[in-house]
Amino acid sequence: MRSSYSFSKYTDNELKVFDNIIQKLDNKCKNETRVEPHFTEESLRYTFESMSGIKNYSMNESSYRYKVYHLYKEDINVGFEKDPNREVRISITDLYIFVLTNESITQFIINKSSNDATGKTLLRNLLDYEGRNELELNNINLLLDKDFYLWLFHTVLNRRDSEDDIIIESIEGYRGGNSNSLAHVTGIGSEVLNLLSTLTFIFESERINRVKVITKHMSHKFSIDLYQNGNLKISFSEYEGSHDELETFESMANIIFDVMLIVLPKLSSIYNNDDWDLDQFKNIGKDVIEKIQQKIS
Structure with a gap:
């Protein structure tokens, strides 16, 4: 884990209910190794796991619940399949997801900047969102x-x-x-x-x-x-x-x-x-x- 990260925040406009979102994400948790046969039989790791139970956070007179998840994903860098250095052959996605609710709205804070579409795409995939505007970026104006x-x-x-x-x-x-x-x-x-x-x-x-x-x-x-x-x-x-x-x-x-x-x-x-x-x-x-x-x- 690095000592500093960029962060962006999204509001869920689809499932909305915290417990439903947590159930959906908990069901997606897995740890597997997949083999890419077209890329010299490369073994690639994929891990999605919860890093905490449901915790409480208080702000002023407001109470929140939250849970933390971590996604680790390896992919082939096309064009570098035969490079002897694995760090060159493989790119790593390291995503932390903080799911937060005040029981009225549920939001996701992820360790990707608002200009980086990768984090939002991975989050949409985990939630099985296929339409538009299910996740709304909360800009810091x-x-x-x-x-x-x-x-x-x-x-x-x-x-x-x-x-x-x-x-x-x-x-x-x-x-x-x-x-x-x-x-x-x-x-x-x-x-x-x-x-x-x-x-x-x-x-x-x-x-x-x-x-x-x-x-x-x-x-x-x-x-x-x-x-x-x-x-x-x-x-x-x-x-x-x-x-x-x-x-x-x-x-x-x-x-x-x-x-x-x-x-x-x-x-x-x-x-x-x-x-x-x-x-x-x-x-x-x-x-x-x-x-x-x-x-x-």
């Missing part, structure tokens, strides 16, 4: 808003903690266009080069496509990569908090649910209700850059 990423910088650099129970602690990395910076951005003790790099990046904000943020919610600390195409990635190795005391997949599930159901909606609420001046913030960056450039020249 907040991440499509370019100004949101500027607001993150604005909040961190000004040390503005908008709510007691959620804090944007730092920005650990950011990317724009073909450039990539791993600079650590905080509101305290920033070095001149770091600050200049950050301000330049902000001033050229149309080039932002990824920001890695460290957020705190209550006693939990999360490391999240936010992408302007609507995707997100969660780092489990950088998480700090009591979820680490749970079993592996229960811990993983609780971290994912906290990020997707609590942290991001709260950030969206704070951002949309914040009275901040975008143009003033960008102009301050522009003025500082010009003054530094004048000093250098």
Whole structure:
């Protein structure tokens, strides 16, 4: 298991009832080896198994039930059938499925980005869906808003903690266009080069496509990569908090649910209700850059 994954969320519009979906998926669980005779008698593994029982998750005053599944699948890479290196001959699909319900709707969270159709296709196959719109992608529209990423910088650099129970602690990395910076951005003790790099990046904000943020919610600390195409990635190795005391997949599930159901909606609420001046913030960056450039020249 990797230390970080991208995730996307889908709502079930067909079976809908959690227990019916669980029964369907439980019936699909199997572990087999199949032989591909047309590809030099290659033996290929296929495993679909449940990784947890039905567990409970609480958010504010709401209660959820969930269950975790794992699909492992090997396939031949056409054109590489005779390569002596099995890692070249074979491609691996490694899919984790988190089935979650509040008893009103049932949703699936999978470790594939919203731009990767593979995960949705495998999920549809497991559920025997053959029509259209049985699974509805839940886009995170907040991440499509370019100004949101500027607001993150604005909040961190000004040390503005908008709510007691959620804090944007730092920005650990950011990317724009073909450039990539791993600079650590905080509101305290920033070095001149770091600050200049950050301000330049902000001033050229149309080039932002990824920001890695460290957020705190209550006693939990999360490391999240936010992408302007609507995707997100969660780092489990950088998480700090009591979820680490749970079993592996229960811990993983609780971290994912906290990020997707609590942290991001709260950030969206704070951002949309914040009275901040975008143009003033960008102009301050522009003025500082010009003054530094004048000093250098």
